[in-house]
Amino acid sequence: MIVVVGSRHDSVARSMVRALPRAALCAAEDLTCPGWVWSLASPEHSRWVVDRTVIDDREVTGVFVRRSCVYPEELVSTHPDDREFLAAESTAFLVFVLSRTAARVVNPVIDGLLGDDAIRPEQWIPKAAELGLTLAPLRFKRGGTLCPLARTTTAVVVDVDVFGDAPPQLRAAATELAAALGVVYAAFVFDGERRLVAVSASRPPSAPALAALGSILSTRNGT
């Protein structure tokens, strides 16, 4: 079984569940349902709650993560006074689960963080510089405005496969950077001067990228 960890309000997560083989959504509400069992000592006996159903961790082959945290507003069945606390607890619990499951997690927990939080700029910029990639300057300026780029190309890395319209040299560089960052799925955006502008795992996967994800998530540890 493939588990997509995301929100019921996330249309990309829902469409991934429809497209991936034997997939189901693990939403915020599931994190507050009875049935979860995760022991520090014996993760092999662990249990998920996915789409309100208790699932043995051994049945989960792969997990695709579509969120960085659980928001209080998602916990509509929880008393409003308790939502903030429970959202923090659910996020922390999710990080623990994703770091302990024997299933392949895309993308894995890095520094206790999920999703794009795990590949924030201060993480990928130094690594990209070390690998010799040319970087577009990322500037923080009070009152600064976003300038949309006129022309970009993208390399979408799924493990060892690369999709998108970036030229071969940039696709190879993206693959190398993904490996250095420890991520399995990410989109690497380059500007017209072939400079790396952004890295994100939240971009919706294209059909071929989704097929590649389905392939690696359908079997345990991609084997």
Add this chain to the structure above:
Amino acid sequence: MIVVWGALDDPPVSDVLDALRTRGANIVHLDRTRVETLDFDVTLGKTPSGWIALDEHRIPLDTISAIYLRPEAHRVGCATPATACLLTIASSLDGVVVNRPAAGRSNLTKPFQLAAIAEAGFAVPPTLVTTDPLAARQFLERHRRVVYKSISGIRSIVATLDVDDADRLSGVRTGPVQLQRWIAGIDLRVHVVGERWFATAIKSTAADYRYGGSDIAIAATEIDGEFGERLVRLTASAGLLVAGIDLRLTPNDEWFCFEVNPSPGFTFYEDATGQPIAAAIADLLMKC
């Protein structure tokens, strides 16, 4: 230049500021109000470049040698541009940073951090995180006495449950709860500061000594040098320069490690023991 980021009414921040002033350090203090008026123009590269400015006084980033940060909490996803900028600087500045924001993240997920502590070779208590009342009751039955505490970085009062309290575990069905086997013994808080450590023993009959009221005795103590060095390595392996490590020494002389706090409120221990922790942090910040 040393940047200290945190509220003046937060004792660790004020103590570190005092220690730095005593040493004649060149300091910039930022609290929430000043951060909101902070001007900045920072470009991220292999190392960050640019400047931050307070009251129209520009501070080039290459003049900042160290940062001590205990910023006031903000809600996840709600950082302002200025705090985001400062966190980015703290993450990538080529200098002494106590502590890098990412290094402290594992403490936001206690069982995740506990797994890392176990992997580093320290004994940790048997731990179950669950929303299943039956699994929770079985865990309690097996260990006879357990503590339950929060999973996240939000502080909660640690409470104990005995087998007579099994019925109370039906409440776990509404959200994940962390249960740990009760470990009897003496609490130790060890503050690691760079290569140094300060060990404090705490005796209390309360399950959570922080809320033990007058039923608490705190004293500076010594730990074995080799064990102290292991704690220094544990701190470094978490990417931290300063940590408050919570341990318990059992009557059988077995050490259990519970937590590595990346932003310890060390003044509680310093005030009780006279250990020069703020001074050690100031020395570390001025090392560069």
